[in-house]
Amino acid sequence: MQDSLQAADIAHKMSAKDFSRLSDFIYNSYGIRMPVEKKLMLQSRLQRRLRALNMTSFGEYVDYVFGKNGHEELVLMMDQVSTNKTDFFREAHHFDFLVDTILPELTGGSSYKKSLKVWSAGCSSGEEAYTLAMVMESYMEQNSSFDYHIHGTDISTKVLQVAVDAVYKEEKVEVIPLALKKRFLLRSKDPLKKTVRIVPELRAKASFARLNLMDASYDVPNSFDIIFCRNVLIYFDKKTQESVINKLVSKLKRGGYFFLGHSESIMAMNVPLRQVKPTIFVKI
Template identity: 60%
Template sequence: MNIFQAKMSTAEFNKLSTFIYNEYGIKLPPVKKTMLESRLQKRLHALQFSTFREYCDFAFSNQGKHTEIIPMIDLVTTNKTDFFREPVHFDFLQTYILPELIRASPSRPLKVWSAGCSSGEEPYTLAMVLQEYAETHPPLNYSVMATDISTQVLNKAITAVYSEERIAGIPMTLKRKYFLKSKDAVKRTVRIVPHIRSKVQFARLNFMDDVLDVPADFDLVFCRNVIIYFDKPTQEKVINKLCDKIKPGGYFFLGHSESITGMTLPLQQLKPTIFRKI
């Protein structure tokens, strides 16, 4: 049997999708069966299995739970991101939030969390924005924590190497200042400069953990285009966990397509997707 044509039964899909939802909060309705089947073909190939029954038996075995679940989740998660995505957030950060936070605590380091950081574009953008502000408003000091559930994208983020096309929309002044060009004329890649890399710390985190193992004193939390993969009750539960990690008076950012309407949260809306913790 050709393993690239292995078919996933409804029972196998239900078993996998229920596990993924219960453990990671990601909802996979029946219409996602073809997508899941397609993405997991790579794992069947790597493990030399010819059926999804074999794969399920292994994934839920004692060995599989230790070695296979993370590669599975890496393939299931969607990781679309860009530098300076949703620029209105960064404009509001520079013109309103940073001046206010610095007035309130001029000597205290600013702590920022990119929750669901994907391959690093968001936390590095935050570091660049904060660095630009710090240079004209000393003595601002800052750090960025960045977390994601996917080890695959975290490894890419830590490496901080991107194709030149990924930074095409960034102003030339920032490109020259914050990106190093590869000497390889064929690959045409860039790398984030060491100073900005040093400002960002990466870690793997599952929002479904009972306790999120991160500090509880962030000034800013960005969780953009992440909760769209959760159902409404899970969204509310996750955002409340994130809010527990924000200082009173700190700020929370969602993606433009996300909403907290109907949720009970300690947040005051300032803009459609910008909130202050109350």
């Protein structure tokens, strides 16, 4: 109750000017739309940063963020502002298509020895990246021999650390098929923790790094075979979506596959993609 009162006391002090400065910066630097309807959300998410810095007003916080020593705080601020919702096997039909169509096509039988490169853009806390690794590892064991690597990027350092640690609550992994749980998850030695961790050999197949999709260019490897960028672009306006998709696809091989989330579309966009299934595209 006391924390709620403190939060309310801080929240009401965000002026229209402070909100405008923050929302304009967030949109221009990170592409995330922050209309006035999201003022309460922004206030709520940043209250923790004010308390951590022993500040009592948003005006003081905004001045600090945009001051000469505010660079590190910008990273911590975006950890609070960015939305990071994800799950294992989210939109499962995408992984079915990966197994049934893409992997047989790209690996080309047992003689395939190259390494497939997959990018999970907007990977959040790693569930998508490790789902991809589970699916690809299982396919590799039962079909052709090939290597692969998953590269995950996100704007939030907080969720990226979760991905690196690869420790998840038991309820988060309930959706994972039992055979994959037995193969790829380790229970905590402390039964009170009720957590699991991704096995080391799977963790070794994934790497994670911070990346802002609004950057002019992306410091990631070229020639990915597959890119997943799902439920990320919904926070951008149409013009920004088109720009981001073109930058992402510039890192994709011709004939490589690109995945969007169920509510996202490339309709009326000038992008080098051809739809093969709803929300699944190939680079042309």
